Structures are given as structure tokens and as C-alpha cells.
Amino acid sequence: MNNRNRGKNTGDDILFGPDKQIDKLRLAVQDIHYLLSRGYAERASSELVGNRYKLKTRQIQAIRAASASEIQIEIRKSKQIEISDLKDRTIYLDGFNILILLESLLSEAYIFQGIDGCYRDLSGVHGTYKRVNQTQRSIELVSQFFQEANLQKLIWIFDKPVSNSGRIKQIILEFAVETQLNWEVELEFNPDKFLAENAEITASSDAWILDYCTKWFNLIDYLIQQEKLSVNLIRMA
Template sequence: MPKNRGKEGSDDKLFGQVFMQRKMKEAVADMSFLLERGYGEASSCELVGHRYKLNKRQQQAIKGMAAGRTAVANRKAKQLTKEKLKGKEIIIDGFNLIILLESMLSQAYLFEGKDGAFRDLSSLHGTYKSVNQTEEAIQMVGSFLTMQEVSKVIWVFDKPVSNSGRMKTKLLEFAAIHNYNWEVLLENNPDKLIANSTAVAITSDAWILDRVNTWFNFIAAVIPHDYKYLVTC
């Protein structure tokens, strides 16, 4: 089992230095302008990446942080505060949230986007493997949503991803122990299911955020105020 989802060896150099963060803020601003003007995400990121001489990992980061003004306004208008969660049904983009929490608990770099959502640089590549922080991440979700007195939690995972079935079993066993009203779904197209749901979504996926009725910024609610590895724009 992998130890954690902590930062890579070069990340302090790429993201930790003040001048690098300043350069990335400028890059995010430029890319956000292009997105607002209707340019495609991939072409905008490539253009801005070349302009600021960003490597692929840095380009991945600004891609997660950038968003046009219209998209930002739309997403923020649909965002609920934790006080509004009581009695609500919640639908969670499973791997998206779990991996973000694992990264945070592993002290990896996180990136706060123009829309306020947090993203990391982890990727599945068709396979999910639990890490040392997985259990703590699940406990964090359970404890927080219980405190908010939500009515039900629906976890949704990519069925084609290896070990999604194991995650389903782990979550249902955890829910049974703690008497949580949790349902776990394995779907071939989880993004579409979440986007079309009437439940409050928990995700940082931009495509989903543009389409949901309401969403909750879970990471913003639990990230420590003094988190050392946060890059903002």
C-alpha cells in the first residue's frame, strides 16, 4: 500500500517559492481571461504555460485554478454554507473527495481555484490504491456530515476504476459500524449522475460544478487555517 499522497520531491521548488507563486497567479489570471473569452481549456493552458515557462506539473495546477468570471459567478451562486446542510441529501464525488482529503492529510500541495474549490495533482490512471490516510479521510467525512445533521449521503465512484468495489465495501462497513445512512454507487458515468442529481454535491470537478443545482465546498470547511502547502490565486 502506498505510504501517502504527499508532495513530490520537486514540488517545493515548483510551488513553494514566493516568486513561483507570484508567477502562477499571473498565469492563472491570464488563463482565466482566455477562458472567459471562449478559448478552450487545453489550448489556453498550453499558451499560458509557454508564456510563463511552466512545466507540465505547474500547468496542471493552473488548469485547476483558472476559471472565467462567468463560471466563477455561476458556481459561487450555487454554493451552500454548512448551516444549509441540515436535513439535506448529499451526493459525493467519491474518489475526488477521498483523494483530496488524503492529499491534505499527507501535507501535499493543494490549489485553491478562482471558484474557491480546492484541487490537487493526484491522478488515478484507472487504479485507486488506499494510503495511510484513507481511514482518517473517511472518518473526517462521516464526523463532519453527522455534525451537520444531513439526512443521507450517497457516494458515487467510477466503476471502471480498479478497487472501486473494495472502496464500496469499506464505506458500507464503516457506515454500518457508525449507523450512518450511506449509500454507495458504482457508475460508469459518475460525473453525469452527480451533475443531474437534486442532492447537494460535494466535488471540485469543474464540469460537475457548472451543472449541479447546489454544492458544498467540503475542503474549505475542514482545511486547517495554517495549512502550509496551499497555493492560492
């Protein structure tokens, strides 16, 4: 029996629970947005703003993930497509990005909606992917989207160097066979570059991918709205 969750870290309720902390984080995101829009580097901007507001490491992670420059927001919005655009199309999923975000969301971890409208969490793979209690439900949510969108095909892209990527590939393919879904799973050494260069439509919340991909769909936002998911959500804008 797998007893793992991808939920909150110890201390997250102190860092992200109180209204005064959220107000401070939103001000910090506004400041980073201002700096990024004027050409300042992301790391330098987040460290400067983090020092100003006396933020902890995980809070700085959150504001960095939620921030973007004005040009980045414009670029991302110009490439975003709607559910109605997906009928009979193929979509590529940024595998670990989408899967871990859904697992975190279902585990009641804090989820942050950035100023670009995308959702991000504070979990990471760190070289090894570990299946959790919410993995199966996360895959099922993607299958509901696949059917509701009337997609022709869905292709999961995972990081080949990450330990257990082959195992999650097997789990997803077995599920697809059982439920008769037209899914593929591919392992790539550089999935971000692959998605940016090869996918006509991508589902991801990774900032770099959103900046360089052809078109993208906000899958997490769709699932939250459509499936009425309960989310421990902090809107950063």
C-alpha cells in the first residue's frame, strides 16, 4: 500500500496560510513583475524582492513561479487556445509538470496561480519520480479531459533521465489500453526543448515552454473549473 502524498511541507500553513502573508506575496509578485518588465534578471529580481519583504525560501520559490514580465504575459496569452480548438487534434503533455501538479493539488498542497493565469506548485522531481496516492486519480482526470475535448491523440512526454520515468510510462500505457484511449508515452532527454520544437499544441505550466512553444492549453485551469476540484489555491495577482 502506498501511503505517500505530495501535500504541504511542514510550515507551509505559516508561510502561505495567513492573509498578511498572502498580501505580502502579492506585493512581492507586483515588484518582480515591474523589475522583469524592465529587463532585470529573474534570480536577481526575486532575491532583491525576497530581501525587501523578508521572505523565506519557499515563499521566494512561490513568487518566482508566479511572476512574469509584461512581454512574457503577452506572448503566452497570444498562444493560448481554448477547449473548442482541440477537437480532433493531437496534444502533447509535459508529463511530470502536469502529473505532479495534479498530485499536489489533490493532496491539498498550496497551489499558486501566477499572473499569466497558470498554476504552479512547489513540488519537484529531484532526479527521482515517486508514485503517490493521487497518481491514479491524476491520470483519470487527464482521461476525462481527453474524452471531453474530443481529442484525436494525447502524447505524454517525460524526462528520460529521471529515475522511474519508465515505470510511470508503463502505468499510463496500461491504463490507456484498459480504457481504450489513443495515448502514447515518450521519454525524452530534453523534454522542454522537444515540446517547444515539436509539439503543435502543448499542455504545460512551465514558463520556458510557454514562452517558446507553438500553442498551449491551460489544462490545470480547465480541470479545476470543469471537474469542480477543491483547490488550496492562492491567486498571486
